Amino acid sequence: MSCTSCSTKKDGVPNGCKSNGNCGTGGSCGSGSKLNVFDWLSNMTLPNGEAPFHIFEVRFKNGRKHFFKNTENLTLSMGDVVAVESSSGHDVGTVSLGGELVKVQLKKKNIKADSEEILKIYRKATQKDIDQWQAVREKEPETQKRGREIISRLGLKMKLSDVEYQGDGNKATFYYTADDRVDFRQLIRDLASAFSIRVEMKQVGLRQEAARLGGVGSCGRELCCSTWLTDFRKVNTAAARYQQLSLNPLKLAGQCGKLKCCLNFELDTYLDALKSFPKQDLALKTENGLAVFVKMDIFKQLLWYTYKDNSFKWYKLTLEQVNEIIALNKNNEEAAPLEDYESDLVAEVKIDFENVVGQDSLTRFDAPKPKRNRNKNNRNKNRRNKGKAVAATTDSNSKGPAKKQPFKKGPKEAVGNAAQKQGNQEGKPKPKPRRNYKKPKSKGGNEKKSEQ
Incomplete structure (x- = not known):
């Protein structure tokens, strides 16, 4: 969420404060919340006769912070823009922390409250100071x-x-x-x-550069060094080995080109879990020979071993089974073959459904649909109609010839027929019958037409 005065444009540039990602109001938009300490004592009232702490923390560009003394007894709060003392002239920053939590930060960074390194706060920034700063x-x-x-x-x-x-x-x-x-x-x-x-x-350094510029990590979230991490401890490849990660520099390196700082986050948890596991260079003595370690799954407490003479097949054992074999070896006893231990494992429940993603082609809907042969359907209808017509004629012939009824023609039809006969006599070709013309269905002989 962003503050009301810092809505962004379509290109991502802040629209309100125009600070290019550094919120001037101390809000949570952009990098305004960069490395901020939550003031959970802001609603607490001081005891009677107790003066507020006179040192404030002021934030500058890209998370740079320094401590300054409030010698003028100004009433300051989080997000106020102030003009502070500098080595030459004055600088402008935003108050990021005040009160009792500043004492905690000073103690954390080994800075004394009466140190000469702590400079003064001149005044609250005027509009002229802010315009010049921007x-x-x-x-x-x-x-x-x-x-x-x-x-x-x-x-x-x-x-x-x-x-x-x-x-x-x-x-x-x-x-x-x-x-x-x-x-x-x-x-x-x-x-x-x-x-x-x-x-x-x-x-x-390279880590400090990534912290100043910011970015998005491989996890999809903003870099830890640019949001909350301030202690850049040394990261070794041993941290990746303890966590059973592949030593691929492309996957283990962060935006700065160094090993990711997050490799140290879960290292202590892995070290505690590995205390219950046997050493990896310890071989197991069985009736079929020595078995050497291959890999392990720390969370499921599973280990894979293979015979030293035949390393093509791996055998999955639980941590309890491995400790049992080690106890037998300490008593100079050989354990049963690994096949027997693997057969004692409970079979995992298989999921009924399967993942079918990727089985169908993504372009299966791009091919045009085959056209339907409509002529074939018309042929079938014609065949059915012809069959019905033949059946009707056979029924009429079996009953005997039908008597012809006189047909009276109107004057227009007679004139047309006479003209047609005269035209045919002049040598004009007869019109060809239409192919798609359908004869009307006959219901057993010629029927008498009704005169209107």
């Missing part, structure tokens, strides 16, 4: 583009990932990634002369 924010894409052109012209082996202007527009911070040490003294001179600002270069 104006310099609109310069960032063009500055980043020109900065990359200057870097490529100088031939430096570095990647410029983001540019952030200070609220007053006097300074810009260029975030970059590089594998080796880079001498960018000439680059700073060129950037300062090109944009007429103070330039600060800051190197970030």
Whole structure:
């Protein structure tokens, strides 16, 4: 859900606050909720005589946060835009946290409340401050583009990932990634002369770059490092081995090119579950020979073993059966063949239905339908009509010849017949009968026509 003033356009750009994904009201749209701490003490009232904590947390672009002192005793709340002290001039940010939870964050980050690193909050941002802040924010894409052109012209082996202007527009911070040490003294001179600002270069890691830029992971959700994860611990391939995952770098790597941080999420659960499993290099002694480990299913507590001499067939055993065999081997006893243990397993219940997705061709409805042979149906009808007519004539002949009834013709018909006879005598061909013409059904002889 988004706040009422930050509805997006068709191309996904915020329509209301025009902050390109950074909600200025502290709402939940875009990246406004990026790495935010839920203030569950906001509705609590302080005891009598207790003053509120004077340090606030202020959020800037792409989740960058710092702590500032409220020396002017301003009445601030979540989402207020404030002008804060900076190394040169002032910067503009949004209040993201205040009150007692700031003490918890300071303790978590090992920052003392009386530290000189904590700067001051000047004032609540005026409309002039906000307009200037938005104006310099609109310069960032063009500055980043020109900065990359200057870097490529100088031939430096570095990647410029983001540019952030200070609220007053006097300074810009260029975030970059590089594998080796880079001498960018000439680059700073060129950037300062090109944009007429103070330039600060800051190197970030690949994980921090992905956290700043954001993205969507292979799970279909937004990256953890850009929403809530702040502790970038080292991830090893051993975490994938403990979880029985294939060591495929394409599947294990995240958007940053490093191993996914989520490999550490369930590692402790897997380590606790593996304590009850035997070691994988332990061989089982059976009457048919030694059996070695192949694979396991931690959640179902199943293990697969195969004979060392004949490794073509695998045998599925439960964790209890394997522990039973190990106990026999410790007493210098050989266990029964693995075939006997596998036969004791309860057969799994098979599902009655089957998955038929993919069995039918996707283009089965594209072929044109065969045309129906309507002439064949007409022929069958004609045959039936002829059969009925023949049967009717045979019945009439058996009864005897019918008497002819005189037929009176009208004057128009007589004139037409006379003209037709005269025309035929002149040598004109007779008209051919129509093929599709159907004779009327006869009901046993000529019937007498009624005169009107």
